[in-house]
Amino acid sequence: MPSIEPPRATAPTATPTSTSTPESTLETDYLVIGSGLAGLTFALSASEHGRVLIVTKRAPSDSNTNWAQGGVAGVLDPADTPEKHIADTLRVGDGLCHRDIVEGCVREASGQILRFADDIGVPFDRDDSGRFELGREGGHTARRIVHVKDTTGAAIQTALLNRVAEHPDRIQMLPDHMAIDLLTTAKYGGPNAVFGAYVLDQHTGLVRTIVARAVVLATGGAGKVYLYTTNPDVATGDGIAMAYRVGARVGNMEFFQFHPTCLYHPLAKSFLISEALRGEGGILRLRDGTAFMPRYSDMKDLAPRDIVARAIDAEMKRTGDDHVVLDMTHLRPDFLVERFPMIHQRCLELGIDMRKTPIPVVPAAHYSCGGVVVDDRGRTNVPNLYAVGEVSMTGLHGACRLASNSLLEAMVFGARAADDVRTARVERPANVMPWYAGEATSSDEAVVVSQNWDEIRRLMWNYVGIVRTNRRLARAKHRIDLIRNEIRDYYWNVLVTGDLIELRNIALVADLIIESAIRRRESRGLHYTLDYPEKDPLQQHDTILARGDGPVA
Numbered sequence: 001m002p003s004i005e006p007p008r009a010t011a012p013t014a015t016p017t018s019t020s021t022p023e024s025t026l027e028t029d030y031l032v033i034g035s036g037l038a039g040l041t042f043a044l045s046a047s048e049h050g051r052v053l054i055v056t057k058r059a060p061s062d063s064n065t066n067w068a069q070g071g072v073a074g075v076l077d078p079a080d081t082p083e084k085h086i087a088d089t090l091r092v093g094d095g096l097c098h099r100d101i102v103e104g105c106v107r108e109a110s111g112q113i114l115r116f117a118d119d120i121g122v123p124f125d126r127d128d129s130g131r132f133e134l135g136r137e138g139g140h141t142a143r144r145i146v147h148v149k150d151t152t153g154a155a156i157q158t159a160l161l162n163r164v165a166e167h168p169d170r171i172q173m174l175p176d177h178m179a180i181d182l183l184t185t186a187k188y189g190g191p192n193a194v195f196g197a198y199v200l201d202q203h204t205g206l207v208r209t210i211v212a213r214a215v216v217l218a219t220g221g222a223g224k225v226y227l228y229t230t231n232p233d234v235a236t237g238d239g240i241a242m243a244y245r246v247g248a249r250v251g252n253m254e255f256f257q258f259h260p261t262c263l264y265h266p267l268a269k270s271f272l273i274s275e276a277l278r279g280e281g282g283i284l285r286l287r288d289g290t291a292f293m294p295r296y297s298d299m300k301d302l303a304p305r306d307i308v309a310r311a312i313d314a315e316m317k318r319t320g321d322d323h324v325v326l327d328m329t330h331l332r333p334d335f336l337v338e339r340f341p342m343i344h345q346r347c348l349e350l351g352i353d354m355r356k357t358p359i360p361v362v363p364a365a366h367y368s369c370g371g372v373v374v375d376d377r378g379r380t381n382v383p384n385l386y387a388v389g390e391v392s393m394t395g396l397h398g399a400c401r402l403a404s405n406s407l408l409e410a411m412v413f414g415a416r417a418a419d420d421v422r423t424a425r426v427e428r429p430a431n432v433m434p435w436y437a438g439e440a441t442s443s444d445e446a447v448v449v450s451q452n453w454d455e456i457r458r459l460m461w462n463y464v465g466i467v468r469t470n471r472r473l474a475r476a477k478h479r480i481d482l483i484r485n486e487i488r489d490y491y492w493n494v495l496v497t498g499d500l501i502e503l504r505n506i507a508l509v510a511d512l513i514i515e516s517a518i519r520r521r522e523s524r525g526l527h528y529t530l531d532y533p534e535k536d537p538l539q540q541h542d543t544i545l546a547r548g549d550g551p552v553a
């Protein structure tokens with residue numbers, strides 16, 4: 001019988017407790033971890049054939065979805081065609097998209113958008129005759145982005161949460177509950193299958209054992225692995241780390257997308273300046289007013305993100321400036337206020353009137369194109385474990401994601417997984433071990449968490465950022481090995497907190513990104529290295545990592 005993992009411990013924020021009690025065990029059909037677009041889409045559909053329990057580590061609306069500004073890509077204009085959307089996705093994905101997945105998502109897009117508009121109640125912007133107003137973003141050769149002004153994600157999130165709240169009998173939500181690890185039958189001597197998770201109630205410090213027929217990872221992205229990011233604080237790669245620890249395959253982690261335009265301001269943390277601004281005619285300029293994108297691409301300011309972010313990085317290094325600017329001042333002032341009310345308001349609060357002054361911007365980590373490898377139904381290689389949304393790698397994005405394809409992917413795969421999961425069956429152990437704290441004690445050295453957290457994010461930014469080299473990656477690997485050893489040691493001996501769980505996860509995700517980047521000895525899509533500046537046709541394949549196969553433990 002394989003060894004059972006040693007006990008873990010929790011550090012309660014309120015009442016101290018060190019072991020699970022029978023009352024802390026919950027049972028459901030489907031356990032969803034995460035409450036963004038993908039998880040809620042799954043929950044709504046799956047609740048038609050089973051009980052759903054959603055755990056989410058902060059408030060239900062704390063998700064990457066809620067921060068999405070741009071919109072959802074889909075062919076809705078008679079002058080556009082699915083073939084063009086497919087071609088754009090494949091071109092930007094730079095040889096690594098899975099064509100069948102791209103074709104499926106693109107062809108399902110218009111149906112999903114209509115479903116979200118009509119059934120879920122998302123108030124996408126329409127013109128006077130009721131047709132969707134379509135925006136444009138980088139890499140797209142047509143206007144095809146449906147949106148709700150510049151707060152599309154928040155509108156989708158609100159509509160979904162409203163629908164979920166209509167079914168309290170079938171969908172239960174546990175906010176402030178953070179998944180620690182997945183439960184697998186392999187720990188009990190059986191073949192590897194998932195049957196639930198240990199989840200920390202961050203109010204009481206109690207660890208619940210949640211048993212389910214299937215677990216759906218919908219934990220979103222991992223932008224917090226980098227020092228500068230457009231992502232909210234919750235984006236710590238939890239699902240990728242949990243899945244990897246139980247033997248799920250993780251793919252293409254080297255392809256981390258940097259959004260070209262994050263607001264550059266000392267008081268603004270992670271504030272995105274949507275690509276839709278360039279879609280409406282915004283021009284990137286140096287601080288002296290020179291427009292530089294024509295030197296980098298025929299598509300100028302609407303080139304794919306990898307090209308624009310690298311161009312900005314190169315110009316900042318060349319000029320020594322700490323930012324560039326996005327100029328909107330040539331556009332009609334009333335149009336800017338009407339189309340981008342939230343961005344306009346936030347910029348005004350910070351003393352920037354985009355109608356009169358160019359907006360200072362820098363690139364920042366935005367989206368993980370890699371993730372837990374899934375098939376066309378959202379299934380991982382571990383039975384009863386699904387992954388949907390940014391946490392997953394479906395093959396849609398390849399080496400670089402086309403703008404606004406991610407919300408589309410979350411809609412499509414949330415629905416597909418909900419359809420597939422009805423067949424999930426699990427032979428779970430008769431007696432599930434409750435969480436046991438062992439000898440762990442409360443930490444008197446919280447500084448270990450903050451020190452390692454800062455160090456990981458800084459080393460990832462400096463060594464594993466927009467432009468990479470062998471030496472920088474080797475340095476990063478050396479550092480992350482030391483940090484992970486220190487975290488392991490600490491983790492086993494103290495009562496865990498939400499912060500410690502996130503640190504453990506982000507450190508593993510950083511390691512997976514570094515290892516994947518080391519393995520790719522070419523430049524392709526979002527992975528650019530000075531040591532191998534060209535694309536190598538022999539490396540036109542995914543980078544797949546699985547625990548036990550390589551150097552990431």
Ligand code: SIN
Binds near residue numbers: 405
């Ligand atoms: C944006 O509004 O620029 C973000 C859209 C996306 O990441 O797809």
